[in-house]
Structure formats: C-alpha cells, structure tokens
Amino acid sequence: MNLELLGGIVSAFWLGILTSxxxxxxATNLTAVSYIGRQVDSRKxxxxxxxxxxxxxxxxxxxxxxxxxxxxxxxxAISHFLQKYMNMILGPVLVLVGMVLLNLISFGTGGGFSAxxxxxxxxxxxxxxxGLLGVLFALSFCPTSAALFFGSAxxxxxxxxxxxxxxxxxxxxxxxxxxxxxxxLAAGVDKASRIxxxxxxxxxxxxxxxxxxxxxxGVYLSLVHIFGVQL
Numbered sequence: 171m172n173l174e175l176l177g178g179i180v181s182a183f184w185l186g187i188l189t190s191x192x193x194x195x196x197a198t199n200l201t202a203v204s205y206i207g208r209q210v211d212s213r214k215x216x217x218x219x220x221x222x223x224x225x226x227x228x229x230x231x232x233x234x235x236x237x238x239x240x241x242x243x244x245x246x247a248i249s250h251f252l253q254k255y256m257n258m259i260l261g262p263v264l265v266l267v268g269m270v271l272l273n274l275i276s277f278g279t280g281g282g283f284s285a286x287x288x289x290x291x292x293x294x295x296x297x298x299x300x301g302l303l304g305v306l307f308a309l310s311f312c313p314t315s316a317a318l319f320f321g322s323a324x325x326x327x328x329x330x331x332x333x334x335x336x337x338x339x340x341x342x343x344x345x346x347x348x349x350x351x352x353x354x355l356a357a358g359v360d361k362a363s364r365i366x367x368x369x370x371x372x373x374x375x376x377x378x379x380x381x382x383x384x385x386x387x388g389v390y391l392s393l394v395h396i397f398g399v400q401l
Contacts, residue, residue, distance in 0.1 A: 178330040179339045182323045186343025188271075188380055189319070191372065194312035195344065202303050203351045213356035219300040220352025224345030226304020228338055231319070235337025239327050257395040260325055264388030267321045270314060271381030304345060315344075322384075 189195050206219040269275045311319070319340065327336040393399040 175330045175332055175335070178326040178332060178336045182326055182336045182340040183343045184380075185318050185323050185326075186340040187346060188376055189315050189340075190344045190347045192314040192318075192377065195307070195315050196347075198307040198310065199345070199348050199351075202300065202307065202348050203355065205303060206300055206348070206352055207355045215297055216352050216356040219297050220349045220355075222298065223300040223304040223352075224342060224349045226301035227308040227345040228304075228341035230305045230308035231323075231341030231344070232334055232338040234319075235324065235327050235340075236333045238324060239331075239333035239337075242328060256325065256329060257391055261388045261391030261393075261395060263321045263325070264384045264391065266388075267317045268381040268384030268388060270317045271377045271384065308341065308344065 190199055202223050203220075206216060206223065266275070323336065323340040327333060330336060390401065394401060
C-alpha cells in the first residue's frame with residue numbers, strides 16, 4: 171500500500187467521522203440509535219443492528235464512489251482534465267468546505283432525510299431495517315455531508331485512483347458513532363445520554379480545527395497551483 175493511498179484512507183475515515191457528528195447527519199444517526207434501541211430485544215441484536223446500519227452506510231458510499239470515480243477515470247477527456255486541473259480545483263473547494271465547517275457559509279439544514287415516511291417498511295424489515303436506514307440516511311445528503319463527500323472524500327479517491335477503499339473508509343466512518351452507541355445501549359441505556367453530550371462538544375471543536383486546516387491547505391494549493399507562487 172503506497173503512502174498516498176494510506177493517507178487517503180486515513181483522511182477519508184476522519185472526514186467520515188466529522189460528517190457523522192455534524193448537526194444534520196448526527197440527527198439521523200441519533201434517529202438510527204433510537205430505532206435500534208426500540209426495535210430489538212437483546213444485547214446481541216442491538217449490536218448487530220448497529221453493525222448492519224454501519225455496513226449499510228459503508229456499502230452505499232462505496233457504490234457511489236465506484237460509479238463516480240470509475241466513470242470519471244474511464245472517460246479520457248475527464249481524466250485528462252482532472253489530472254491537469256485537480257490541484258487547481260481542490261484549493262478553492264477546500265477553502266469552501268472549510269468555510270462551511272466554520273459556519274462562515276450556511277446553506278440551511280433542510281436536506282435531512284425524514285425517516286417517518288418509510289417507518290412501516292423499516293419496521294417490517296426487523297433487524298435488517300437498520301441496514302435500510304443506513305442506506306437511506308447515507309443518500310439523504312445535507313449541505314455538510316455533501317460538501318465533505320463530494321468536495322473532499324471523492325477528490326481523495328480520484329487522486330489515489332481508489333474507487334472502493336477510500337469511499338468505503340469514509341462510509342464506514344459515518345456510521346461509527348451509531349455502532350459505538352449501539353454497544354453502549356447493549357451495555358446500559360442510562361449511559362447513552364452522557365455519550366451524546368460528549369459527542370456534541372467534540373463536534374464543535376473538531377469542526378473548527380478541521381475547518382481552519384482545510385482553509386489553510388486550500389489557500390496553499392491555490393497560491394501554488396493557480397497563482398504560481400513559489401512557497
């Protein structure tokens with residue numbers, strides 16, 4: 171495994187964690203935890219439901235990554251364009267994503283998915299309903315998750331020519347909090363509320379730190395690859 175791919179996997183996993191604890195995706199993840207805790211009747215099934223939910227998200231992002239990365243790479247014109255201009259595009263994109271994470275730019279929060287519309291279908295699926303929720307919530311892009319996936323994780327996959335591993339790392343990471351909270355629920359529901367509070371505090375600081383880093387890296391790439399500044 172080369173260093174570029176390894177770095178891409180680590181970065182994608184971190185982006186997935188950051189996505190999972192951002193306000194809109196965090197709300198869907200907490201909805202999933204509530205569903206898991208309500209629908210299953212044993213500790214083992216609680217854990218399995220959390221695992222199935224996480225796999226549902228991971229598989230969804232992997233399929234999206236495979237389709238998008240391979241389609242872009244297989245078209246010579248697009249591939250040539252990306253090789254020539256990727257660094258020029260990536261700089262402004264990183265600045266934009268960083269500004270979103272710092273709440274300097276707001277697109278609203280209306281993109282979240284409403285699970286109520288498919289409540290009956292999910293309930294009938296039993297423990298596998300958790301996997302269905304994972305797929306549906308992964309596809310319900312809100313501004314933050316869309317910015318992090320399309321603006322950061324997907325370019326990482328393109329640069330490393332990884333249509334499977336990097337999207338999978340990102341997707342699995344978006345479900346990790348649900349998996350961890352499922353373990354907490356299996357051990358004792360009374361501990362879950364304290365975990366929620368800590369996640370919200372961590373999200374605030376993680377978003378700010380990552381936002382600043384994205385802006386700094388984006389500015390650097392823009393200066394070097396767009397304006398030709400030698401640093």
